[in-house]
Amino acid sequence: MPPLSPRVLIVGAGQSGLFLGHRLLDLGFRVELITNQTSLEIRESPASVTQFAAPSTRALEEQAGLDLWREQAPRFERVRLSMIPPQGDVFRFSGRLGASPIGERIGEHAVSVDRRIKMADWLEYLEDKGAKVHIQTATLADLKYYIRMYDLVVVAVGADQLGDLFHVDRSRFSGAHERVMVQAILDGVAWEGDRQLDVYTSPHGEVFLTPFLTSQGEATSVTMLSTPGGSLDAGGMAGRSPGPLLAGMQTLLREHLPEVYERIAHLGVDDLVGGAKDITYSKFTPMVRKPVAFLDGVPMLGMADVVVTSDPITGQGWANSTFCAQVYADAIAERAHSGKPFDAEFMENAFDKFYQERGRHSAVLAGMVHNFWRGTLPPHFNDLIGAVVRYPEVADRWISGFNDPADYERWMFDPQAARDYIAEVAARAGS
Known part of the structure; x- marks a missing residue:
């Protein structure tokens, strides 16, 4: 690394932005990060879609010294997949997540940690390690001011104006199918035997039951997914208070996936671990965007959800974010040693490496799941x-x-x- 290391600005404090920040700090870069929430505000925010770190993702976190909850988070090594047809027998099997080696790994289990714990802890740790953190909402005007002050600007938040800077790339397959989601984080979900990731898929939609670490201890995240207008689309319940929203979720499951309903039928609003903040309704539109956006002629690099929005049905959100950040960190380090600028060509190449190695495969997985019930396999x-x-x-x-x-x-x-x-x-x- 040259005596004066490159100065990198990261916009966004999610999985990808914080992971990249930590990796670059460890490599000797000067890192600054913009986020619109303090760590306390992150801890007190509503829940977001549940993610899990499969063995390969968790291995990267461990190697980066970011597996901070190894003693507390419930571990699971298996996924049980239940395919429930409209009529006939349920097709059910389970398998091990770590059965297919990918590079160098540490252990075989997966974990799911509440994003609010994970991001808040990582943000505080990043600042403790020497990064400068700016608490503000980054606007286009802000970026126009900042962009010439840094050797590289990485945008890791895809909402509103910032996401609109990165144009949709229709030449790359995204597996794009809109999803709607209702999710409740509950204490007291019924389990038989060891806890594992339980996935139910049917023509009506999908449900994930995930062993989950919250600020209150272990719980279960129940995530119900549907296509818009589908049988499990809870759009009519959006905006309702927690009690009616949970009851509506149970009603849909009782009608269309009674086996899942039986596991949460006995639970009420008092079983939401964090109260009203732990039941949420969201919409997702998976897409791929171009990785480079120009602001006043200066290129910026988009990362993770900004450029590849994952379909939550694949369970690849944190994997894509982490692998993208790792690929970018390696590419940035190599570029810095070469002495060449972080130009648009560099950015395109860094993204393409991630997309070819990981992103496109997640998109294909989403397409496979979608096609299963359409009879097009x-x-x-x-x-x-x-x-x-x-x-x-x-x-x-x-x-x-x-x-x-x-x-x-x-x-x-x-x-x-x-x-x-x-x-x-x-x-x-x-x-």
């Missing part, structure tokens, strides 16, 4: 479903795609590759 998926029931190794590999979505392309999506793999597993099993 290829015929060889019948072979896959039969193999999942018969061979635990195949079930593990299917589930481990949450950890490494790129693996689906290596075996699942190609009919011949899938059949060859199943034949190999069968031969090893002696059947």
Whole structure:
């Protein structure tokens, strides 16, 4: 690193912005960050969509010294997937998240930590390590003032005017299907056996039940997803107070996913761990934007949700944010050593590396889930479903795609590759 290291401004204090800030500080960069909330305000804010750190994501957090809740967060190593057709038997199996290796990893389990805890702790830690934090809402006028003061500006918040600076890139596949969500963080959800990530998928929508660390201790996040206008679309309940919103969520589940309803039927508003702030309604529009925006002729680099908005159905939000930040940190360090400027070409290349290695695979996963109930999956998926029931190794590999979505392309999506793999597993099993 040159004696006077590059000065980097990060706009946004989410998973990607804070992870990048910590990595760059550790590499010797001068880092400043703009966020519109103090750590206390983050802790007291409403809940946002629940994310989880799968083994590969958690490994990056550990390597960066950011796994601050390793003793407190409930661990889970498995995902149980229940596919519930309109009629007929439920197809259910479970598998291990860490069954498919990705690079160097630490352990096999996943964790889900309330974003309010995680981001507040990371923000305070970033400041303790020497970053300068500006508490303000960053406007275009602010950025026009700041942009020539730094060697690089990274935008890690995609809302309002800032997100609009980055144009939609229709040349890249996003798996774009709008989602609506109602989510409740509850104490007392019914479980059978060990807690794991439970995923229910049906033509009506999806529900995730996630073991979850809150500021009050362990709880369960119940996340209900639907397409707009779908059977589990709670849009008519948006804006209601917590009691009616929870009751409406239960009503929809009782009608369309009674198995899930039974697990939360006994719970009421008093079981919301953080009260009114712990039940929320949101809308998502997955998309890919171009990674470079120009302000007064100066390029800025977009990151994570700004440029790849993940469909929450894939569970890839924190993975995409973390891997994008890691790829950017490596690219920034390499560029700094070269002495070349952080120009638009550098930014395009850094994003393309992330998109090719991670982002596009998450988009394909979203498309696969969406197509499952539309009957548009290829015929060889019948072979896959039969193999999942018969061979635990195949079930593990299917589930481990949450950890490494790129693996689906290596075996699942190609009919011949899938059949060859199943034949190999069968031969090893002696059947």
